[in-house]
Amino acid sequence: MMLKIGVIGAGAIGKEHIRRCSTVLQGASIVAVSDINAEGARSAVTALGLEAKIYDDGHALIADPEVQAVLVTSWDPTHEEFTLAAIAAGKPVFCEKPLAMSAEGCRRIVDAEMRAGRRLVQVGFMRPYDDGYQALKQAIAQGEVGTPLMLHCAHRNASVNESYSTDMAITNTLIHELDVLRWLLNDDYVSAQVIFPRSTRNAHANLRDPQIVLLETRSGVRIDVEVFVNCQYGYDIQCEVVGESGIARLPEPASVQMRKQARLATEILTDWKDRFIRAYDVELQAFIDDVKADELRGPSAWDGYAASVAADACLKAQQSGSVEPVEMAPRPDFYPR
Amino acid sequence: MMLKIGVIGAGAIGKEHIRRCSTVLQGASIVAVSDINAEGARSAVTALGLEAKIYDDGHALIADPEVQAVLVTSWDPTHEEFTLAAIAAGKPVFCEKPLAMSAEGCRRIVDAEMRAGRRLVQVGFMRPYDDGYQALKQAIAQGEVGTPLMLHCAHRNASVNESYSTDMAITNTLIHELDVLRWLLNDDYVSAQVIFPRSTRNAHANLRDPQIVLLETRSGVRIDVEVFVNCQYGYDIQCEVVGESGIARLPEPASVQMRKQARLATEILTDWKDRFIRAYDVELQAFIDDVKADELRGPSAWDGYAASVAADACLKAQQSGSVEPVEMAPRPDFYPR
Amino acid sequence: MMLKIGVIGAGAIGKEHIRRCSTVLQGASIVAVSDINAEGARSAVTALGLEAKIYDDGHALIADPEVQAVLVTSWDPTHEEFTLAAIAAGKPVFCEKPLAMSAEGCRRIVDAEMRAGRRLVQVGFMRPYDDGYQALKQAIAQGEVGTPLMLHCAHRNASVNESYSTDMAITNTLIHELDVLRWLLNDDYVSAQVIFPRSTRNAHANLRDPQIVLLETRSGVRIDVEVFVNCQYGYDIQCEVVGESGIARLPEPASVQMRKQARLATEILTDWKDRFIRAYDVELQAFIDDVKADELRGPSAWDGYAASVAADACLKAQQSGSVEPVEMAPRPDFYPR
Amino acid sequence: MMLKIGVIGAGAIGKEHIRRCSTVLQGASIVAVSDINAEGARSAVTALGLEAKIYDDGHALIADPEVQAVLVTSWDPTHEEFTLAAIAAGKPVFCEKPLAMSAEGCRRIVDAEMRAGRRLVQVGFMRPYDDGYQALKQAIAQGEVGTPLMLHCAHRNASVNESYSTDMAITNTLIHELDVLRWLLNDDYVSAQVIFPRSTRNAHANLRDPQIVLLETRSGVRIDVEVFVNCQYGYDIQCEVVGESGIARLPEPASVQMRKQARLATEILTDWKDRFIRAYDVELQAFIDDVKADELRGPSAWDGYAASVAADACLKAQQSGSVEPVEMAPRPDFYPR
Known part of the structure; x- marks a missing residue:
């Protein structure tokens, strides 16, 4: 079969x-x-x-x-x-x-x-299929931290090439958070704002990097996502859920712990392909x-649509500097939660 | 003597x-x-x-x-x-x-x-005298993470009593970050914004808790500070400096590591007096x-003045929902950096 | 096919x-x-x-x-x-x-x-197929910690039932370390000693638990393995390789990090089946x-033989209280390293 | 006054x-x-x-x-x-x-x-006055891990000079553990054994380094202490108390956590004077x-005497390769526990 x-x-x-x-x-x-x-x-x-x-x-x-x-x-x-x-x-x-x-x-x-x-x-x-996000969602579902109020996230790449433009921070990079955070919270976005910190000198001339994206959900959860694609040190995905009674954090990938050269260290991945390979x-x-x-x-397909609408709002917020609404059609019964 | x-x-x-x-x-x-x-x-x-x-x-x-x-x-x-x-x-x-x-x-x-x-x-x-912040400032000064671009901070108390009002999140709580982050970065604030996530049900009726304060400095560093004074789980001060080449994080207080009841755990302080006692x-x-x-x-006195001006802008931002300028007099030569 | x-x-x-x-x-x-x-x-x-x-x-x-x-x-x-x-x-x-x-x-x-x-x-x-042991072996092979001198290991179960006897600490439990440590070091055992600490009151009357097994390899590496099968708190496998220039430690299984009830904690597995499921x-x-x-x-088959010979020496050492030789036939060329 | x-x-x-x-x-x-x-x-x-x-x-x-x-x-x-x-x-x-x-x-x-x-x-x-050991003793006293059964310890120096001889691993280095572990357990030693692993090539010719000292206490607690004075990577003091229901570990010194160059790391001290300076x-x-x-x-003075008697037994065990008794006079009432 x-x-x-x-x-x-x-x-x-x-x-x-x-x-x-x-x-x-x-x-x-x-x-x-x-x-x-x-x-x-x-x-x-x-x-x-x-x-x-x-x-x-x-x-x-x-x-x-x-x-x-x-x-x-x-x-x-x-x-x-x-x-x-x-x-x-x-x-x-x-x-x-x-x-x-x-x-x-x-x-x-x-x-x-x-x-x-x-x-x-x-x-x-693929992120909803990652063991770490699965464990995080389970922790939330079991009430381990109470009702979620805030998410603090980061999506960092060691570096990107010249073809990567400021809008790709949304469409290629943040898009993964836009999907997985909806799934994690079982919620929808209602607004987006983008803040540009001082840019790193390690980005090419036309790229504004890092960026901070602020999202608001229907239930009032506030999300901040740092997108930093020339962070130099590695490929690092962070997600912290602050709930009414505690905080749950995406697991760090398992790694050999080393005591060496005056450092107690674990490895950080550098290639994104390794992070979600499973x-x-x-x-x-x-x-x-x-x-x-x-x-x-x-x-x-509805999830694809939802991520796309949210990305559009983020792109607009990149340009306007203002808080932009995320205007999504009502969810059809065909796509239950 | x-x-x-x-x-x-x-x-x-x-x-x-x-x-x-x-x-x-x-x-x-x-x-x-x-x-x-x-x-x-x-x-x-x-x-x-x-x-x-x-x-x-x-x-x-x-x-x-x-x-x-x-x-x-x-x-x-x-x-x-x-x-x-x-x-x-x-x-x-x-x-x-x-x-x-x-x-x-x-x-x-x-x-x-x-x-x-x-x-x-x-x-x-007192925070500039804390061993942890001292070590963090030294790491920045030595270029361990490159030029700072962003700070992600949190100031969490287990709970507050009925007399604590929404503005006190600025004047009593955030005030410590307003001072220590200026000192850490050797920089001044130029704007402030306050975001109110969904409030915890553990706060009393008139208190909006948590709050997220967004600050911008003269050199373009962007700072987010989560102020959450009914977080239930403990007194927890976090500060993460994202620089051009790496990230430095305020040390967690030293604590006995326990393996017990299916948990690998260290203790989180619950009384603020213990955190900065030294x-x-x-x-x-x-x-x-x-x-x-x-x-x-x-x-x-200048540092006291600067913190006060920044706090005023945050209070205004709480009310307006907008980005408010932090308008400070020029630094007199009498108070060198 | x-x-x-x-x-x-x-x-x-x-x-x-x-x-x-x-x-x-x-x-x-x-x-x-x-x-x-x-x-x-x-x-x-x-x-x-x-x-x-x-x-x-x-x-x-x-x-x-x-x-x-x-x-x-x-x-x-x-x-x-x-x-x-x-x-x-x-x-x-x-x-x-x-x-x-x-x-x-x-x-x-x-x-x-x-x-x-x-x-x-x-x-x-199965342990040589575990990601963690693989990473540990690779770290050793790449010279990350220099030549190994000592191994500190632990094999802990939350509890065992009445049928578990003192010798089974060797034949059922330690047997995994006897295999994987030979593989990790690419070495053979030459002697074994068993020490009985004060027994836990959580073991049944006829079981001596915990035990400490001391092994010596041909190249002089000294290994201590704590076998503790009623440790109460979880199923926990530890392995630390002390080399000439550093220490490498088996990764802890990835787990959501929680801040909750005055504890910063990750989960420890309790069921051995989960630990090596992959x-x-x-x-x-x-x-x-x-x-x-x-x-x-x-x-x-040679690895099976080697583990069996080592287990026999450990069983003898349990009885004698002395250092017992591990007497193995020479390795046939048929089984290259 | x-x-x-x-x-x-x-x-x-x-x-x-x-x-x-x-x-x-x-x-x-x-x-x-x-x-x-x-x-x-x-x-x-x-x-x-x-x-x-x-x-x-x-x-x-x-x-x-x-x-x-x-x-x-x-x-x-x-x-x-x-x-x-x-x-x-x-x-x-x-x-x-x-x-x-x-x-x-x-x-x-x-x-x-x-x-x-x-x-x-x-x-x-001075170790009984260290915050970390104090916290560890308190955890034991409060029954956090149940009755202690085993201690796994390490005393590591980055390097020692030519004048350091094999016996000094006991008289200058282990002597601190001999004192503080008695105090931690409120117990006395009854036997000692010393094991010599393969020596590091980083020690001078006449020094056997590392050494493993095995101690037994009156109540049956078994202690292993790795003494490794040319470990290269830092000054590192470890102490893990395995009790009937859990494990407590001496805190690592607080340190800035860094994400940098593909490593998530904290610092390990290199100078012993910094470790116990407080x-x-x-x-x-x-x-x-x-x-x-x-x-x-x-x-x-009694504690000084007890450490000295235990050190003598360890020195004898270095020579004999056997388990040596620690023969101490009965404790006078003048020196209550």
């Missing part, structure tokens, strides 16, 4: 997912791979000794009757199109973030899925298992 | 300082104590087996030729008057915070001291030593 | 491995299960909806031509017999610890495997992958 | 105590200093601007009627003689460790003090206060 998967897009992340399905995860096999560069698709397949059909057109792959489920890992601007096509074909689809290039695009996917009458879409937000496995295994059980439960 | 000290005000903190000078510190003796209730002054003196003159008038104490230096620990509204009187008498004076009831009052003391032509005033801000000793010893060396170096 | 596995013994651990191979791991399928109680085998299989042949005799299962590799999870005293039979049949075999009931039994397996001319046996020591997956996946690559690299 | 103190021996530690009494502590003044090199005594006094009589003979200083209490900080072999002389003169005496060069010498002081009929001697063991102040202040209250309560 292997789930037969077709992968659209054989770039870096596409190859990773092909490898993952073939050599790490349980219960799925890659039966087709497409890429606008068919040779790229072919080499991805042969490199792993797989047998899979090669397409140069994602729509043809979706139409292949052998393909039972679709992974969309193509160029960002094509995500919406292929996701909509998969929905139209009635095939479950795992779409890497971003779900679409705009909130409106996400909304079109939401609407299409609702018309289809059942959940067919999982967005590639979560990537778990999210995709969950997609496979949930498709087989015919009940998708991971990050939904 | 004992420094002969007169103490104005024999309440709780006055008694503490009398005890401190008599049984802990080096090189000073209490020769006079005044209180509007002379009996209170007398019992404070006899309880410790001291010999000291008793006054019911602080001005008479200041005038006593035997008194070489003055501690002002009287009712807050009298601080300005006695400090000005000590300056007029040319006697060094250690004045508990607040230096005066308004920024204007602080300014009058600044002006009087400048007219006197030498530093005579130390304000009772700093109180050190600040007063520094006053004694500096007076003898004829060179006051601790928190100055 | 699924590896077809037969499982001998459908008790608790047998069921676990069947579940693991069927729903977690990659590239294997369970094709046969045997148990002296055939009904037990059958229910294990049907509970997971598997299709597998049922045997009431392990030898018949081994002889089944469809079975490509064997898992021995039967009653301890039968391990040697089935492992020898698998070797005789030329089929790779993963045998749960203990490999045999005596060092002599282990030696018989070693000899049989050497006669077979290739590695066919992996013993179920390592169980990884060791069996490694067996599957290594069998397919025709190159077993995990804990060998 | 200043206590008038005479100091015998103006070497490094003598000068430190003179400075301490004059500029840090409360309620004492140095009125006389002796040294066999009177010029050394004189320069120690004038360097601090003190007025004190200078002697070249400790006995003359003891005889000076102005001297109310004596500090013995002279050459180790003279400690016994001067301490006995102070007892004979009925003057309280604080004697730096070692109290005498042998257990017999300590015993002579014990006998002399008992004949004098009141406690006159405090030995310079404890030196506190022990001597306690002596001053206790002398004034006419009730010495610090480490007694």
